[in-house]
Amino acid sequence: MKRREFFKKAGVTVAGAAGAATLASPALSQGRTQWIGVSAFGKAGLLGAAYENFAKTVSTLTEGSLEIKLYHSGELVGGLEALDAVQSGTAQMGYGAPYYWAGKSDAISFVAAMPYGLNAQEQNAWFYYGGGIELADETSYNPLGLKFLPLGNSGNQMGGWYAKDINTVADLEGLKFRMPGLGGEVLKTFGVNVVLLPGSDVLPALTSGAIDGTEWIGPAADLGAGFFKVVKNYYYPGWHEPATVLDAFFDKGAWDSLNDTQRAAIEQAAMATNLGVLSRFQAVNNASLKKLVNEHGVQLKPYSDELLQAIGERTPEVTAELAKKSPEATKLYNSIVEWREGMVQWSGISEGKFMNARTSAPFKTI
Amino acid sequence: MKRREFFKKAGVTVAGAAGAATLASPALSQGRTQWIGVSAFGKAGLLGAAYENFAKTVSTLTEGSLEIKLYHSGELVGGLEALDAVQSGTAQMGYGAPYYWAGKSDAISFVAAMPYGLNAQEQNAWFYYGGGIELADETSYNPLGLKFLPLGNSGNQMGGWYAKDINTVADLEGLKFRMPGLGGEVLKTFGVNVVLLPGSDVLPALTSGAIDGTEWIGPAADLGAGFFKVVKNYYYPGWHEPATVLDAFFDKGAWDSLNDTQRAAIEQAAMATNLGVLSRFQAVNNASLKKLVNEHGVQLKPYSDELLQAIGERTPEVTAELAKKSPEATKLYNSIVEWREGMVQWSGISEGKFMNARTSAPFKTI
Numbered sequence: 001m002k003r004r005e006f007f008k009k010a011g012v013t014v015a016g017a018a019g020a021a022t023l024a025s026p027a028l029s030q031g032r033t034q035w036i037g038v039s040a041f042g043k044a045g046l047l048g049a050a051y052e053n054f055a056k057t058v059s060t061l062t063e064g065s066l067e068i069k070l071y072h073s074g075e076l077v078g079g080l081e082a083l084d085a086v087q088s089g090t091a092q093m094g095y096g097a098p099y100y101w102a103g104k105s106d107a108i109s110f111v112a113a114m115p116y117g118l119n120a121q122e123q124n125a126w127f128y129y130g131g132g133i134e135l136a137d138e139t140s141y142n143p144l145g146l147k148f149l150p151l152g153n154s155g156n157q158m159g160g161w162y163a164k165d166i167n168t169v170a171d172l173e174g175l176k177f178r179m180p181g182l183g184g185e186v187l188k189t190f191g192v193n194v195v196l197l198p199g200s201d202v203l204p205a206l207t208s209g210a211i212d213g214t215e216w217i218g219p220a221a222d223l224g225a226g227f228f229k230v231v232k233n234y235y236y237p238g239w240h241e242p243a244t245v246l247d248a249f250f251d252k253g254a255w256d257s258l259n260d261t262q263r264a265a266i267e268q269a270a271m272a273t274n275l276g277v278l279s280r281f282q283a284v285n286n287a288s289l290k291k292l293v294n295e296h297g298v299q300l301k302p303y304s305d306e307l308l309q310a311i312g313e314r315t316p317e318v319t320a321e322l323a324k325k326s327p328e329a330t331k332l333y334n335s336i337v338e339w340r341e342g343m344v345q346w347s348g349i350s351e352g353k354f355m356n357a358r359t360s361a362p363f364k365t366i
Numbered sequence: 367m368k369r370r371e372f373f374k375k376a377g378v379t380v381a382g383a384a385g386a387a388t389l390a391s392p393a394l395s396q397g398r399t400q401w402i403g404v405s406a407f408g409k410a411g412l413l414g415a416a417y418e419n420f421a422k423t424v425s426t427l428t429e430g431s432l433e434i435k436l437y438h439s440g441e442l443v444g445g446l447e448a449l450d451a452v453q454s455g456t457a458q459m460g461y462g463a464p465y466y467w468a469g470k471s472d473a474i475s476f477v478a479a480m481p482y483g484l485n486a487q488e489q490n491a492w493f494y495y496g497g498g499i500e501l502a503d504e505t506s507y508n509p510l511g512l513k514f515l516p517l518g519n520s521g522n523q524m525g526g527w528y529a530k531d532i533n534t535v536a537d538l539e540g541l542k543f544r545m546p547g548l549g550g551e552v553l554k555t556f557g558v559n560v561v562l563l564p565g566s567d568v569l570p571a572l573t574s575g576a577i578d579g580t581e582w583i584g585p586a587a588d589l590g591a592g593f594f595k596v597v598k599n600y601y602y603p604g605w606h607e608p609a610t611v612l613d614a615f616f617d618k619g620a621w622d623s624l625n626d627t628q629r630a631a632i633e634q635a636a637m638a639t640n641l642g643v644l645s646r647f648q649a650v651n652n653a654s655l656k657k658l659v660n661e662h663g664v665q666l667k668p669y670s671d672e673l674l675q676a677i678g679e680r681t682p683e684v685t686a687e688l689a690k691k692s693p694e695a696t697k698l699y700n701s702i703v704e705w706r707e708g709m710v711q712w713s714g715i716s717e718g719k720f721m722n723a724r725t726s727a728p729f730k731t732i
Contacts, residue, residue, distance in 0.1 A: 063627055
């Protein structure tokens with residue numbers, strides 16, 4: 001989209017007050033900008049609240065020179081149409097998860113999460129100090145006319161809900177399971193009948209037996225989704241989504257026309273939101289997990305070593321094939337794989353070793 | 367400090383241009399504010415760069431209505447005098463680590479890090495969604511006339527440098543070791559002669575044999591400090607500092623006199639800096655560790671299970687005694703201990719389990 005088109009579509013409402021030229025105030029002399037922001041998420045949840053807070057913060061930081069009027073999922077366009085809405089100029093920014101836009105790009109799913117890949121801390125290190133944001137832009141967002149910023153992370157997800165126990169590779173054969181993204185591609189190679197369903201259809205499908213199970217997010221979101229009413233076996237860990245990235249995407253023309261203050265406001269508020277969303281998921285998951293187990297009879301179960309090992313050994317074959325689909329996907333994949341190697345080494349002897357060791361300390365309140 | 371005193375000390379330089387009253391521009395009508403910021407850290411390192419970037423960002427976000435002129439360690443006052451400088455009104459903000467100010471507060475060291483306590487993700491969850499910032503203020507910073515915000519995290523540190531191998535509890539007896547903070551208090555109970563030395567004195571003390579070892583931060587910072595020239599045994603993990611918090615502290619009167627934009631600018635830039643510092647440590651540690659091992663002959667060694675278990679069992683006794691010193695310390699300690707319990711449960715089945723499982727996946731670049 002061209003710059004002129006953007007200004008028309010973005011609806012610049014104040015071109016500068018009459019006396020503004022006498023003041024050295026960029027916000028006034030360059031006028032006030034109104035954006036429309038769309039979202040793949042509903043207003044009610046944790047992510048809707050984070051998006052509201054982000055827009056409010058940008059307004060406060062720019063003293064109203066950049067206002068983002070938000071439309072959550074279904075309010076202006078459907079949740080999965082958010083990226084289309086920005087590309088068509090209906091909105092100037094959107095909020096979602098990169099793998100929602102897999103139909104638009106062979107590379108973009110690798111920005112979201114890689115099975116057996118990076119945890120949230122390592123993912124953020126790659127984004128901010130490993131060239132990750134620039135590479136996501138170059139390989140995935142810029143070709144779509146967009147600019148990317150991370151706007152939250154789920155942290156390590158849960159493995160999912162199963163009607164029956166699964167312990168062995170043989171138990172996967174013929175299983176009807178809902179799992180989008182790269183994890184689903186891996187499960188297909190084990191004979192799983194991978195089903196893709198919009199969120200609202202998952203509980204009915206579980207209830208009717210149309211599917212044998214589903215992954216979702218983590219305890220807090222899963223409790224709200226109510227899967228515990230139908231199936232009781234809740235597996236961990238979420239090998240398929242170790243730290244799923246939420247993405248903000250901006251019309252590139254709109255982004256480029258921001259002044260320094262506006263751009264800094266978005267960048268700082270986005271980085272703070274990235275940490276805030278991860279922190280909030282981390283803060284609420286355990287209480288929700290307790291409720292699921294203690295009040296709803298959910299059985300918390302680890303994936304067997306056999307399964308974790310077999311799926312882990314298969315995963316790189318599947319992801320490598322997907323990464324060969326385009327030069328952009330290959331470039332992004334190689335960066336993540338290289339980064340992952342160093343992170344597995346460092347986190348293994350620091351965070352990983354520490355988390356195993358600390359269980360020996362019997363802390364009590366006094 | 368009273369508000370009037372603050373304005374005098376902070377040196378408000380522009381009270382508003384003559385014509386400003388006719389404009390609805392809070393930044394102009396309330397004038398421009400200049401602060402002085404001091405630091406416990408030198409300009410050259412990762413933390414000095416983060417502090418510079420923070421101040422620059424605040425200036426950009428406020429369009430110059432709040433300028434923070436920085437003086438790094440030794441430039442205006444000594445690094446460990448930073449908090450004194452803010453309390454006396456010489457500066458309006460400071461940067462350091464909470465345990466540097468242990469002489470001022472019985473509670474404040476618990477804000478920094480607890481041996482066998484929270485990792486960085488859990489620590490941030492507590493700060494932002496567990497009431498941690500408010501509790502740190504109430505118990506530790508407000509009583510000193512200050513307002514607190516987290517401004518970075520080291521992530522999991524390394525265990526430290528030792529001239530000789532240590533494998534058993536008996537090896538600790540009589541050891542002369544530099545370790546400040548709560549970890550040092552724990553080691554004392556094992557007969558360690560715990561030594562406190564300013565950073566610049568550590569390498570000379572190691573060289574002369576005045577100490578048998580030292581902890582420092584992590585591979586990147588430790589490489590720069592040059593300890594590898596004298597001792598070669600480098601132990602992990604950093605049970606004593608699983609995720610050390612860096613603190614920003616503000617004169618309470620100065621903080622309270624900020625307008626909404628200025629306060630939001632500091633809060634957002636601080637939260638972004640918090641994530642940025644952690645991300646940068648995470649990004650650079652592994653390459654530094656490789657250099658230490660491959661180019662400088664450093665021996666990377668895990669603490670023995672015997673030591674990790676014995677120290678882990680002793681730690682809560684020691685920290686509980688320290689937390690009994692004042693009602694503020696007790697209140698803060700109990701909040702952290704309760705939070706830790708939920709986090710150990712959740713992180714154990716999510717992040718911890720995942721990090722063990724993912725090593726089976728043989729990713730390669732394509």
